Amino acid sequence: AEETDANTLTVAISQQVDSFNPFTAQLAVTTNILRHVYDSIVTVDPETNEPAPSLAESWDTSGDGLTWTFNLRDDVFFTDGEQLTADDVAWTFTTIMENDAAAIASGNYVAGFEEVTAEDDQTVVIELDEPQATMTALNVPIVPRHVWEPIVEEEGDAFSDYAGDDFPTVGSGPFALTEHSRGEHIRLEANPDHWRGPAGFDELYFRYYSEKDAAVEALRSGEVSFVYELTDAQVTSLEATDDIAVNIADGKRFQAFTINPGAKTQDGEAFGDGHPALQDRTLRQAIVMGIDNEEIVQQGANGQAVAAGGYVPPRYTDFHWSPEGEEAILDFDPDAANEMLDEAGYDRGEDGVRVSPDGDRLELRMHVHSDRPDNVQAGQVIAERLADIGIEIDNRTVDPGILSDALYDAEYDLIFTGWTVNPDPDYVFSIHTCDALPTEPGTMQGDAYFCDEDYDELYEAQLSEYDHEARAEIVHQMQEILYEEAVVNVLAYPNIMEAYRTDHIESIRLEPTEGGNIWGQDGYWAWWSAQPAEGGSDANGGGISTGVGIGIGVVVLVLLAGGAFLFFRNRSTVEDRE
Amino acid sequence: MSADTAPRPPSADAEARTPPILRADSVEVAFTAGFAPGGGRGTARAVDGVHLDVAPGEIVALVGESGCGKTTLARTLLGLERPTAGRVLFEGDPLRYRSRDLRSYRRRVQLVQQDPMGSLNPRRTVYESVVEGLRVHEGTTVDELERVERALSHAGLRPPERFLSRYPHELSGGQRQRVVIAGALILEPEVLVADEPVASLDASVRGEILRLLLELRDELGLSALVATHDLGLAWNIADRVAVMYLGRVVELGTVEEVLSSPAHPYTRALLSVLPDSGVAEGPVVLSGEPPDPEHVPSGCRFHPRCPVLASGEAERAGVADRCVSVDPAILSGGAERRVACHWAAADESGRLPERST
Amino acid sequence: MTTTPIEADGPDGAGAGELPAPAPPGGGHRARRVITYVFGRLMTAVVSLFAVIVAGFFLFRILPGDPVRAMTEGREVTAEQRAELRRQFGLDQPLWRQFLDYAEGLLHLDLGVSFQYREPVVDLILERLGPTILLAGTGTVIAALLGLFLGSRAGWNPGGRGDRVNTAVALFFWSVPTFWLGLLLIVLLASGRGFMPGLFPTGGMVDPGLTGPLERALSTAQHMVLPVTTMVAVVYAQYLMIMRSSLMDEKGADYLTTARAKGLRDVLVRRRHAVPNALLPTVTLIFLNLGQVVSGVILVETVFSWPGLGQLFYSGLEVPDLGLVQGLFVVFAASVILMNLLADLVYPLLDPRVRP
Amino acid sequence: MSAPTEPTPGTAVSPRALARKRRAEALGRFARDYARNRAGLFGLASLLTIGVLALTAPLFVDQAHLTITGAPGDGHQPPSAEFPLGTDNFGRSILDLIIWGARVSLTVGLLATFVSVTLGTLAGITAGHFGSSGGVGGRVVSSVIMRVTDWFLVLPTLVLAVALAAVLPRGTGTIVLAIGLTVWPPTARLVRAQTLAVEARPYVERARALGGGHAHVMGWHVLPNVMPVVLAQTTLLVATSIIAESTLAFLGMGDPTTISWGGILQAARTSGAISAGIWWYIVPPGLAIAVVALSFTLCGRAVESVINPRLRGGAG
Amino acid sequence: MSGLLDVRDLRVTYATGGGGIPAVRGVNLSLDRGDTLGVAGESGSGKSTVALALLRLLPSTARVTGDVLLEGENVLEMKWGRLRAVRWVGASVVFQGAMHSLNPVKRIGDQVAEPLLLHRTVKPDRVGARVTELLEQVGLPASRAQDHPHRLSGGQRQRVMIAMALACEPRLIIADEATTALDVMIQAQILALLRGLVEETGIGMLMISHDLSVLAATCDRVAVMYAGRIVEEGPARDVVHRPAHPYASALSAAFPKIGDPASRLAPRGLPGDPPDPADPPSGCVFRPRCAVAESVCATVDPPLWPVHSGADGHADRHAACVHVGPGSPSKESESVDPTGETSTEETSR
Numbered sequence A: 001a002e003e004t005d006a007n008t009l010t011v012a013i014s015q016q017v018d019s020f021n022p023f024t025a026q027l028a029v030t031t032n033i034l035r036h037v038y039d040s041i042v043t044v045d046p047e048t049n050e051p052a053p054s055l056a057e058s059w060d061t062s063g064d065g066l067t068w069t070f071n072l073r074d075d076v077f078f079t080d081g082e083q084l085t086a087d088d089v090a091w092t093f094t095t096i097m098e099n100d101a102a103a104i105a106s107g108n109y110v111a112g113f114e115e116v117t118a119e120d121d122q123t124v125v126i127e128l129d130e131p132q133a134t135m136t137a138l139n140v141p142i143v144p145r146h147v148w149e150p151i152v153e154e155e156g157d158a159f160s161d162y163a164g165d166d167f168p169t170v171g172s173g174p175f176a177l178t179e180h181s182r183g184e185h186i187r188l189e190a191n192p193d194h195w196r197g198p199a200g201f202d203e204l205y206f207r208y209y210s211e212k213d214a215a216v217e218a219l220r221s222g223e224v225s226f227v228y229e230l231t232d233a234q235v236t237s238l239e240a241t242d243d244i245a246v247n248i249a250d251g252k253r254f255q256a257f258t259i260n261p262g263a264k265t266q267d268g269e270a271f272g273d274g275h276p277a278l279q280d281r282t283l284r285q286a287i288v289m290g291i292d293n294e295e296i297v298q299q300g301a302n303g304q305a306v307a308a309g310g311y312v313p314p315r316y317t318d319f320h321w322s323p324e325g326e327e328a329i330l331d332f333d334p335d336a337a338n339e340m341l342d343e344a345g346y347d348r349g350e351d352g353v354r355v356s357p358d359g360d361r362l363e364l365r366m367h368v369h370s371d372r373p374d375n376v377q378a379g380q381v382i383a384e385r386l387a388d389i390g391i392e393i394d395n396r397t398v399d400p401g402i403l404s405d406a407l408y409d410a411e412y413d414l415i416f417t418g419w420t421v422n423p424d425p426d427y428v429f430s431i432h433t434c435d436a437l438p439t440e441p442g443t444m445q446g447d448a449y450f451c452d453e454d455y456d457e458l459y460e461a462q463l464s465e466y467d468h469e470a471r472a473e474i475v476h477q478m479q480e481i482l483y484e485e486a487v488v489n490v491l492a493y494p495n496i497m498e499a500y501r502t503d504h505i506e507s508i509r510l511e512p513t514e515g516g517n518i519w520g521q522d523g524y525w526a527w528w529s530a531q532p533a534e535g536g537s538d539a540n541g542g543g544i545s546t547g548v549g550i551g552i553g554v555v556v557l558v559l560l561a562g563g564a565f566l567f568f569r570n571r572s573t574v575e576d577r578e
Numbered sequence B: 001m002s003a004d005t006a007p008r009p010p011s012a013d014a015e016a017r018t019p020p021i022l023r024a025d026s027v028e029v030a031f032t033a034g035f036a037p038g039g040g041r042g043t044a045r046a047v048d049g050v051h052l053d054v055a056p057g058e059i060v061a062l063v064g065e066s067g068c069g070k071t072t073l074a075r076t077l078l079g080l081e082r083p084t085a086g087r088v089l090f091e092g093d094p095l096r097y098r099s100r101d102l103r104s105y106r107r108r109v110q111l112v113q114q115d116p117m118g119s120l121n122p123r124r125t126v127y128e129s130v131v132e133g134l135r136v137h138e139g140t141t142v143d144e145l146e147r148v149e150r151a152l153s154h155a156g157l158r159p160p161e162r163f164l165s166r167y168p169h170e171l172s173g174g175q176r177q178r179v180v181i182a183g184a185l186i187l188e189p190e191v192l193v194a195d196e197p198v199a200s201l202d203a204s205v206r207g208e209i210l211r212l213l214l215e216l217r218d219e220l221g222l223s224a225l226v227a228t229h230d231l232g233l234a235w236n237i238a239d240r241v242a243v244m245y246l247g248r249v250v251e252l253g254t255v256e257e258v259l260s261s262p263a264h265p266y267t268r269a270l271l272s273v274l275p276d277s278g279v280a281e282g283p284v285v286l287s288g289e290p291p292d293p294e295h296v297p298s299g300c301r302f303h304p305r306c307p308v309l310a311s312g313e314a315e316r317a318g319v320a321d322r323c324v325s326v327d328p329a330i331l332s333g334g335a336e337r338r339v340a341c342h343w344a345a346a347d348e349s350g351r352l353p354e355r356s357t
Numbered sequence C: 001m002t003t004t005p006i007e008a009d010g011p012d013g014a015g016a017g018e019l020p021a022p023a024p025p026g027g028g029h030r031a032r033r034v035i036t037y038v039f040g041r042l043m044t045a046v047v048s049l050f051a052v053i054v055a056g057f058f059l060f061r062i063l064p065g066d067p068v069r070a071m072t073e074g075r076e077v078t079a080e081q082r083a084e085l086r087r088q089f090g091l092d093q094p095l096w097r098q099f100l101d102y103a104e105g106l107l108h109l110d111l112g113v114s115f116q117y118r119e120p121v122v123d124l125i126l127e128r129l130g131p132t133i134l135l136a137g138t139g140t141v142i143a144a145l146l147g148l149f150l151g152s153r154a155g156w157n158p159g160g161r162g163d164r165v166n167t168a169v170a171l172f173f174w175s176v177p178t179f180w181l182g183l184l185l186i187v188l189l190a191s192g193r194g195f196m197p198g199l200f201p202t203g204g205m206v207d208p209g210l211t212g213p214l215e216r217a218l219s220t221a222q223h224m225v226l227p228v229t230t231m232v233a234v235v236y237a238q239y240l241m242i243m244r245s246s247l248m249d250e251k252g253a254d255y256l257t258t259a260r261a262k263g264l265r266d267v268l269v270r271r272r273h274a275v276p277n278a279l280l281p282t283v284t285l286i287f288l289n290l291g292q293v294v295s296g297v298i299l300v301e302t303v304f305s306w307p308g309l310g311q312l313f314y315s316g317l318e319v320p321d322l323g324l325v326q327g328l329f330v331v332f333a334a335s336v337i338l339m340n341l342l343a344d345l346v347y348p349l350l351d352p353r354v355r356p
Numbered sequence D: 001m002s003a004p005t006e007p008t009p010g011t012a013v014s015p016r017a018l019a020r021k022r023r024a025e026a027l028g029r030f031a032r033d034y035a036r037n038r039a040g041l042f043g044l045a046s047l048l049t050i051g052v053l054a055l056t057a058p059l060f061v062d063q064a065h066l067t068i069t070g071a072p073g074d075g076h077q078p079p080s081a082e083f084p085l086g087t088d089n090f091g092r093s094i095l096d097l098i099i100w101g102a103r104v105s106l107t108v109g110l111l112a113t114f115v116s117v118t119l120g121t122l123a124g125i126t127a128g129h130f131g132s133s134g135g136v137g138g139r140v141v142s143s144v145i146m147r148v149t150d151w152f153l154v155l156p157t158l159v160l161a162v163a164l165a166a167v168l169p170r171g172t173g174t175i176v177l178a179i180g181l182t183v184w185p186p187t188a189r190l191v192r193a194q195t196l197a198v199e200a201r202p203y204v205e206r207a208r209a210l211g212g213g214h215a216h217v218m219g220w221h222v223l224p225n226v227m228p229v230v231l232a233q234t235t236l237l238v239a240t241s242i243i244a245e246s247t248l249a250f251l252g253m254g255d256p257t258t259i260s261w262g263g264i265l266q267a268a269r270t271s272g273a274i275s276a277g278i279w280w281y282i283v284p285p286g287l288a289i290a291v292v293a294l295s296f297t298l299c300g301r302a303v304e305s306v307i308n309p310r311l312r313g314g315a316g
Numbered sequence E: 001m002s003g004l005l006d007v008r009d010l011r012v013t014y015a016t017g018g019g020g021i022p023a024v025r026g027v028n029l030s031l032d033r034g035d036t037l038g039v040a041g042e043s044g045s046g047k048s049t050v051a052l053a054l055l056r057l058l059p060s061t062a063r064v065t066g067d068v069l070l071e072g073e074n075v076l077e078m079k080w081g082r083l084r085a086v087r088w089v090g091a092s093v094v095f096q097g098a099m100h101s102l103n104p105v106k107r108i109g110d111q112v113a114e115p116l117l118l119h120r121t122v123k124p125d126r127v128g129a130r131v132t133e134l135l136e137q138v139g140l141p142a143s144r145a146q147d148h149p150h151r152l153s154g155g156q157r158q159r160v161m162i163a164m165a166l167a168c169e170p171r172l173i174i175a176d177e178a179t180t181a182l183d184v185m186i187q188a189q190i191l192a193l194l195r196g197l198v199e200e201t202g203i204g205m206l207m208i209s210h211d212l213s214v215l216a217a218t219c220d221r222v223a224v225m226y227a228g229r230i231v232e233e234g235p236a237r238d239v240v241h242r243p244a245h246p247y248a249s250a251l252s253a254a255f256p257k258i259g260d261p262a263s264r265l266a267p268r269g270l271p272g273d274p275p276d277p278a279d280p281p282s283g284c285v286f287r288p289r290c291a292v293a294e295s296v297c298a299t300v301d302p303p304l305w306p307v308h309s310g311a312d313g314h315a316d317r318h319a320a321c322v323h324v325g326p327g328s329p330s331k332e333s334e335s336v337d338p339t340g341e342t343s344t345e346e347t348s349r
């Protein structure tokens, strides 16, 4: 039923749109889409995963690392024909810095900014308060000032509620947003004049499916061309399906559980009700040794994950660290763990559960997100395994809200967590500094009440270390500390599983090329590079046209109704006598 | 308005000999009909000032056409309805409406309802329905079964075993009526208030039941108030008759007096329409709208339909004006013959109570 | 969860009980009585609504979890960003203050702002109301018609083959979870696997990219088939059961013999005489269900990605988006109250015996 | 048809023994009548089978096989001789899971139904009784109960259940409460309507004229007459409750670590079994719920036909 | 046999869980145009069953045999379509308990109009006028057509039923206890109305009542039923005032006569229990309660014998009692069929 001969690519999404205001949109789906509408000054190289030029052709740093100069391309035009200049970049950053309402989405990138100025049309200078290692990962959408300035002024305080729904949007990216039907679909049209060259598809549709199984069925029927966040069962079955290609990418996410080491505020005031014995590192280490990450991968993720060691997923080869040989003191070894505990005076009680030297029974609460199947399953495995080393787990698989309350009130012993790691891992490390501890109970920035001076020093050092290799080395050391302290314990890196129709999409670029993913790239490579398959990508490819469908439906209904009617008709003539 | 509100029995010594066991003392019952919140649609004066006595061992028939308030009066006597004015006296004491008092009162005074179809719980067997009163007052007793069987055979359901485990829908209308009667008699009440107890029975069965009532009266001294529109029933068993019209007793006296020589035009009309009444003038079918307790006519409440007034006879007797404008006094309830009619009073003044001026 | 069957009584139960004695015609106060009646019902409705608003507000405040934390979970946000969000949503205010603000907003028909969509809840709801009414309305009407139709047949001849088959089928569908049935239907009829062609779309309301009104209408119709089927299958049993029992009660009525004696065919006896009477108890049920459809289609809408209020609620619940969820709560409750009010007002028109 | 009590000639029995005997006889009669209803027997048999299987599950289901680490098979194995209903994503036997899950599902279904039917019946009868015959005080009681009922009726059931489930500590008890406390209002309304109708019958007035108090009227007359409604409601609510459990799980309010039919369905759903075509994971739990619900309905019908004198002796 | 109604050997058996109940056991009736036939009898003797059987309105549990000839056509063998055409046009019924016989949610006018439209008795545009005419005929203002039944009093509803019964100008009206529930005043009005109708239009009327005085005053002939049989049949006045059958005389004697000193404070009933229809006594079913029973009554189930009464000796009266039979009770007559019982058991359909 498609009328235009435009090439259309349809993606099944499962998240609703919060806002298309690039200053406030936070949800993954919207930031992902906005990435195709607005360029950022730097991007990620799909081959190497390294920072790569985008709006900025090149950049320089001053010696102290506090002044950054970005040189912009001169061939970038917004879709309304205006040229993108340094002024637009400076205005965008400045607005985020100065306007609280505009800082909701990207405020973290400008936290250390002192000032942003447009030196000339093609040069932007950013002054920093302190060194900031994320300067080459400034994933901030650059908006046209001439469009947004009036909006910001007009909306004032209400700017955060501005939905950015004046379509088509004006941006410099490879696509323009042209339609949004809430809860149904989002339409993007290719920007034919994009400086990188036009995208392969003329139109992108993001169709909303609130039920993942329905989305997979839609892929089967050809209603959509791409589905992400698949389960292993779905992958197995889709792999065997014609015209469908499955992409299993290295995970960006780590799945972890943290152990309450005794929650404290920044002033050192203890709060919460974590099990006191957990302040003992030996116990924490024994717990980690009692858990087989490999088994979690097999049972919890049905093999679709990689067992973890360090903190950063292996996909980021430079920053990834994994305990090898001597370092691997916490590998799965229940015997050793038992031995350690015996030595440390954790004697088994009559029921086989150990008691701490202080006389506390080792019955530990474990909070698990009930809405994350992989966590639920991993939680069950952990509970069963820890029984082997004499620790009883009270498995509390709960609503995320309850879990989050338990975490912030420090009323937990073991709790699940997990982060998606960006190419620049700064943020996920920042949350374990002592600064992330709560100023008063309930205000924690991080997720583990972890505080270690050595770690903090290393963190500061990596921030100002602009040499990539040196920085990676520091990052490795930080991971080793995290590993040994056994407060933050990474279990696995779940694979990213997605599938697309090969009869719709001829080719598509992964990021990174090896083991990379399609959905949720840090750049816009996938949809920009996707090429339509020969024979067209009719959205109804696998199905039957609307008319026929309705026809069949009506016929079936009429038959059913008629059958029922006749059935009763017969009877009622018999029964007529009464 | 009325000089006669406090009943003053003319023959006090007759009263003293047999003080009434049950007495309605200027009872009024009004219903505020309508269900809309806050919105009534007028008041139906179903019983509008009735004095009535039932002496021990006496059977009083309450006759009148449909809707005149017989059932309402009967229910009021049992305390099922609270009078809006006046009171009910039992053995000279006013009826109290606390649950405990009502309970012991109802141990001794029983009601037989008008509608035998509805008076039995369709999910209870005959046995359960009859034993209900016993259970309420005495709990489970050992001789329950015998008492139920005795009550059933009394009521003419013989042999009783044939009926014990039947459900109401397995009975004929007459049988149901008799089960209800058995249920009332099992408590061996002193007073029976029966509302159309034999309406749905054919003549032969009806006779049986009436005989039973007379027997009980003779053997146990049962008193009864029987509400009915069947004048024959009054003739068959009642000592006295009270004729009701639109919430008032309009004529009162012994059965012979009232039925043989009716004084009130309404009573006359009632008797005249009986198919084989043999009334010389032929049946007097009353015309006009049926009486409506929400709109009680002024003056004599019967005057809009009164054949005596219509025929001009009242005019001739010189009471026509009074008929239209003056409400005859409420009759007192004693054993005397009384009529609430201006015309009859003018005609045979001796029979009438003191009139209001 | 499916709604439970209701055989509600008429206004104040008057429909079920014995009725007051007939009033003679020509009551001059009739108009006033009607007004008093309507006014009384309105007042009750307003009081209920108020109670619901208060309940709704506090009910969701006691839900565990912090919406701002939940919204920013897994994202790289700073404490300032969180504080800003909290300030924007008014969550930094004391509870009573929040309630007063909320209540004041309600007076201007302002249900507050959705946390995740950052749009006035009223706008969001209005946007989704149409699709929900379309889906739920169609479903309820079909379910009611089907249920009443089959129920009247089953109840006319209880214990017969038609009765047994029909009630068993209806109860089977009543007993299966909505999402289970919905997903099975998708797999069987929409995905085009095996030899079955994909007859219907797997979700959504209209194919994207269609512009012509006719095209869109057809596409919507096609999209509606599966969700409506699911909804109907799951709920029609209660109409069937109620109609059935109500008709069984009515079956012995004397006026039916009158109708037969007049020479009416059996079908007409049922249709013209028995059903109108048996319908009375079901009317309140239908209205009550109509009120609940708005909230009752959460599952269907979620499974079939139908852009309606149910789906909105589901998405709001995940966050939890307090503004949205409590706004929807008020709307859901209000729709039930409204429909109950309508039922109260319509009932007397249908049953002459309870006219004020 | 036998008389309710055969007199025991000669022996003097205490009233209590008599009452007990009569009750036993009534029960026996009930059982005999019930036994004549084929469909009812079938329903009862299937319920009993499921119930017994659930109760004795620990005897033949190895609990270790129900743990993830102790799963006996490979993930997603289709039905085979070893696993008659195949395996789930961990390799646990789905048949075992279903049998084990019956424990929680039946508990939830029965208890929640019990809670809501009891609440609804009590509220309905009280409101109906005092509304029609309680005098001013009674009418106040009645209208208070009805307002509360209306209020609950107006609240979206699901929403309320979700809120309750979220606030109370997780567990089967919470689910029971969340369901039981939210689905009773329709029952209350229904029962009240019926009570009002019954209260208007002359036999209630007769009971009062006989001296019976509130308890007598409610227990002896109203209760038996609202039983059909209550029964019908009960049979429908069993299904509703079991489904509600899975619906709560669907909305993320359940406890995914509990093995219940709803939980299995939900696990199947989250593991993508439906679109992966793993029908043996998704179909059996759904059917199990339907079978229990249908069995209850059959039993309910049979009980109704036994206690309703008009349906007695009719077609079995 | 060209009478309006001719019922021959009508038998009705209700099937119940505990076996069949023979409610009607061989009833013969005949009625001519312009005649009124009264049926009296004990409660439960099968009067209503006969009335309903005439138009095949009995529930499906009832088994009916015999012939019901309505204007020569056998109702029991009619096709359904033909039967429906006959209903209300050939014969109409005023049911026992008119209160419940009207549909509570339909307007009076519509209910009266329904058979008119259905049988196309009058042109559709004349229906309104005809309804008005009918209502006025029974003394109701035309404006009442707009009312629902609950706004009418019992007497008024009864009159609506009668108006409805007259709608299609049927040849026969069956009035089943049309006045029992009413008080004497309304009863008198309705009886007057019915009598007038029969006289004016010459229709036939079958009137069922347990009030003998009503029957005596209204009917030409009266039949008395006992336990599913007609036990006496003859001119109304004779049957009521000089009954020949012992049951009829018991019934008549039990009927109270106001002013009759004999019945004053002495209600008369009929001792004994009515027979169990499922297990009737042998011989004459009335025997156990009969004051004049003889030994022969235990064996002979007497048919209707002619009773010679009055001077002319013309046998227009019949009674089913050995005492009225010709000659000695023990002598069998050729017209007696003592084995009449056996045919009850057989089923013909």
Ligand SMILES: Nc1ncnc2c1ncn2[C@@H]1O[C@H](COP(=O)(O)OP(=O)(O)OP(=O)(O)O)[C@@H](O)[C@H]1O
Pocket: B031, B032, B033, B044, B045, B046, B064, B065, B066, B067, B068, B069, B070, B071, B072, B073, B114, B229, B292, B293, C020, C021, C022
């Ligand atoms: N609960 C009530 N509410 C309103 N009006 C009532 C109520 N009960 C009775 N009435 C009215 O009171 C009047 C008297 O009714 P009641 O039942 O006492 O008459 P009755 O003499 O027993 O009539 P019947 O012979 O028909 O039984 C009637 O007009 C009736 O409509």
Ligand SMILES: Nc1ncnc2c1ncn2[C@@H]1O[C@H](COP(=O)(O)OP(=O)(O)OP(=O)(O)O)[C@@H](O)[C@H]1O
Pocket: B171, B172, B173, B174, E014, E015, E016, E021, E023, E041, E042, E043, E044, E045, E046, E047, E048, E049, E050, E059, E061, E096, E210, E277
């Ligand atoms: N549906 C039925 N099922 C079984 N038995 C029935 C049924 N209807 C009537 N009977 C029985 O048939 C017999 C005749 O009933 P019928 O209604 O004809 O009596 P009737 O003479 O009209 O009595 P009444 O004077 O009370 O109206 C009764 O014994 C009754 O119990």
Ligand SMILES: [Mg+2]
Pocket: B070, B071, B072, B114, B195
């Ligand atoms: Mg009465």
Ligand SMILES: [Mg+2]
Pocket: E047, E048, E049, E096, E177
């Ligand atoms: Mg009859």
